Amino acid sequence: MNQLIxxxxxxxxxMSLDRRATVDDLCRIAHGECTIRLVPAAAERIIASHLCxxxxxxxxxxxxxxxxxxxxxxxxxxxTEEGIELQQNLIYHLATGLGPRLDWRSAxxxxxxxxxxxxxxxxxxxxxxVELMVAVLNAGFAPIIPxxxxxxxxxxxxxxxxxxxxxxxxxxxxxxxxxxxxxSAVFEVIGCGPLDLRRxxxxxxxxxxxxxxxxxALNTAAMDRAVKWSLALSAGMGDxxxxxxxxxxxxxxxxxxxxGQVRAASLLRERSxxxxxxxxxxxxxxxxPPNYAAVEETAGQDAYTLRCVPQIVGACIDTTSWHRSIxxxxxxxxxxxxxxxxxxxxxxxxxxxxxxxxxxxxxxALANAIIVLAGLAERQVAxxxxxxxxxxxxxxxxxxxxxxxxxxxxAQVTATAVLAELRSNAGAASVQSISTNGANQDVVSMGTISxxxxxxxxxxxxxxxxxxxxxxxxAVDIIPDPERCSPATLALHARIREHVPVLVEDRSLSKDxxxxxxxxxxxxxxxxx
Numbered sequence: 001m002n003q004l005i006x007x008x009x010x011x012x013x014x015m016s017l018d019r020r021a022t023v024d025d026l027c028r029i030a031h032g033e034c035t036i037r038l039v040p041a042a043a044e045r046i047i048a049s050h051l052c053x054x055x056x057x058x059x060x061x062x063x064x065x066x067x068x069x070x071x072x073x074x075x076x077x078x079x080t081e082e083g084i085e086l087q088q089n090l091i092y093h094l095a096t097g098l099g100p101r102l103d104w105r106s107a108x109x110x111x112x113x114x115x116x117x118x119x120x121x122x123x124x125x126x127x128x129x130v131e132l133m134v135a136v137l138n139a140g141f142a143p144i145i146p147x148x149x150x151x152x153x154x155x156x157x158x159x160x161x162x163x164x165x166x167x168x169x170x171x172x173x174x175x176x177x178x179x180x181x182x183x184s185a186v187f188e189v190i191g192c193g194p195l196d197l198r199r200x201x202x203x204x205x206x207x208x209x210x211x212x213x214x215x216x217a218l219n220t221a222a223m224d225r226a227v228k229w230s231l232a233l234s235a236g237m238g239d240x241x242x243x244x245x246x247x248x249x250x251x252x253x254x255x256x257x258x259x260g261q262v263r264a265a266s267l268l269r270e271r272s273x274x275x276x277x278x279x280x281x282x283x284x285x286x287x288x289p290p291n292y293a294a295v296e297e298t299a300g301q302d303a304y305t306l307r308c309v310p311q312i313v314g315a316c317i318d319t320t321s322w323h324r325s326i327x328x329x330x331x332x333x334x335x336x337x338x339x340x341x342x343x344x345x346x347x348x349x350x351x352x353x354x355x356x357x358x359x360x361x362x363x364x365a366l367a368n369a370i371i372v373l374a375g376l377a378e379r380q381v382a383x384x385x386x387x388x389x390x391x392x393x394x395x396x397x398x399x400x401x402x403x404x405x406x407x408x409x410x411a412q413v414t415a416t417a418v419l420a421e422l423r424s425n426a427g428a429a430s431v432q433s434i435s436t437n438g439a440n441q442d443v444v445s446m447g448t449i450s451x452x453x454x455x456x457x458x459x460x461x462x463x464x465x466x467x468x469x470x471x472x473x474x475a476v477d478i479i480p481d482p483e484r485c486s487p488a489t490l491a492l493h494a495r496i497r498e499h500v501p502v503l504v505e506d507r508s509l510s511k512d513x514x515x516x517x518x519x520x521x522x523x524x525x526x527x528x529x
Contacts, residue, residue, distance in 0.1 A: 018042050020332050021116050023324055026217045030109035032176060035138045038119070038130070045121025045342065046130055052340045053124035053200055056347050057083060063348045064338055065090070065203040071154075072438035087202030091168070094161035094206055097146025102159075102215075104178050106455070107142035109214030110156075111163060113331060117208045122334035122341050125204035128196070132167055135190040141173040144180065145211070147452060151436060153444035155335055155354035156211035164205045169194030208335035209356040212447035216327045216359050216366075219454040223320045223366060225524055226461055227313060230373055231264060232492055232525035233468050234309045235271035237380055238302075239489040240475035241391045244279045245272050247307040260317030265310035270528045275486035277479075303389070305380045312376050319369040326362040356447030360430035363450035367457055371422050374461040377468045378419040384471045385412045397474045399504040408471055411509050415467045418460050429453060459521065466517035469496050470509070477502045491526040 013034040015025060018041060028034050056063050057080060066083070069076035070090060078086050102110065115133045118125045136143070143166030149158035165171035169183035187193040195201060238245070248269050253262040272278050283300045301307055334341075335356075338348040385408050387395035398407030429449040435442040473496040476482050476489065485493075499519050500512045 023217045023220045027221045029112045030105045042119045046127050049121050049340045050126045072440040087197045090202045091164045094157045097149040097158050099148035102145045104142045107145045110211045113214035114210035120334040122339040123204045123336045124340050126199040129201040139190045150448045151444040152356035152447035153441040155208040159211040160206040167195040212359045212451045213330045215451040220324045222458045231267045236472040236489045236492050239485045243306045261310050261314030264314040271488035276484040316369040323362045323366045356445035360445040360447035360450045364428040364430045367454045370457040374464050377464045378415045381415045381468050405506045411467045415464045462520045463517040466513045487529040495526050
């Protein structure tokens, strides 16, 4: 056997698939954390839908893409005997993807998303096609899919055509190490394939919003994790800067009960428990000084980078929740044209379920929330490293004599540079419709571009959060009384130090930032002890 062939996914964890799946289910499949099994009802729906397609062809009915050409060529009737060539030419003419290929997890998410749509029983795919898709996923492989080339209108035609090429054996696959493998080796391992288009599976594979939906599902989970890190790092920053926890009081959320704000404030309060460095008393409990012209040593309220964290991160939580609901609905929808609905009085219905506008708008909203989260982290880095604002910590958190050593000065500039790049790419893709396909697709969603932008934004945000994490950990090492920090802050510090050592004398931090950025993208912060 080819030594590059990965071991099958975790067979000890099996997921039964029917019509419903959550974002978390899809992420488990994409990450190879389970094998999947079709329930009998799903197989029955697929068989019935495919038989409907076969009858349509035998009866020479006028149905788009089965007995006609494609796009503006739908007025060209195709003889039954040329149907196989029609399906193959569909795959060939759409397989024009460009740019880098999707990584292993993203490509598996696309394949799993298309599988879920087909399982609704309205796509007309054959059971053999579906079983091949399941076998590829269960064996730990992913199709080769170029990133660019879809406008998200008639679904993700271009990336899904490349999926079809892999399943046909006309392109290869990738393993979990993102190494390309020949299709023949993969088919030998899984014991089935290649896909035979004589069953007319071409149209069933390429229609639908699977590329944007699969990537968006991964983005939902990644944003959930980024939010958790934002709250953990904000609480840690509050500890080292002796923040006032009054601003995180439940009364604020009671009077402004956005679910995200309620959740964010609650988690901040949990992470501040046990800290004797933070100020937990109410400002109004103090008496005014006799001399009203007196100036207090410190301001009565913290800067917004601490005081408004529940409101800022809370809004990001709510945006992520809306994004999740859109993606989960899309994930369990038939996004084809035509559709072959169960028990329909008509053999096929022509419409536009392939239009990805829902996912496009949700992804653009999430992209904005990601940049807001990144902006908060960048400003927190700036405050922590500024000796005029960081409550007595050394300039740029230098671990050795300041001046000779510059500490996190360069890292702070990098955080700002990454944020600037994020903001320069902040334009919404969902409003960039351009007529294409001979004016047949005269409005398009650009949903996959939106989802891909989100994925890129999340990676860059994780790097800014990594810089913030290193700054928070450095501050814990510098303060004279770290034992007074909350158990949550100390656990956070310990986690960071598992990956990155303290900065004593200046050194290049590039690899450290990237290393912990990868950790942030892969694991949750330590829970409250």
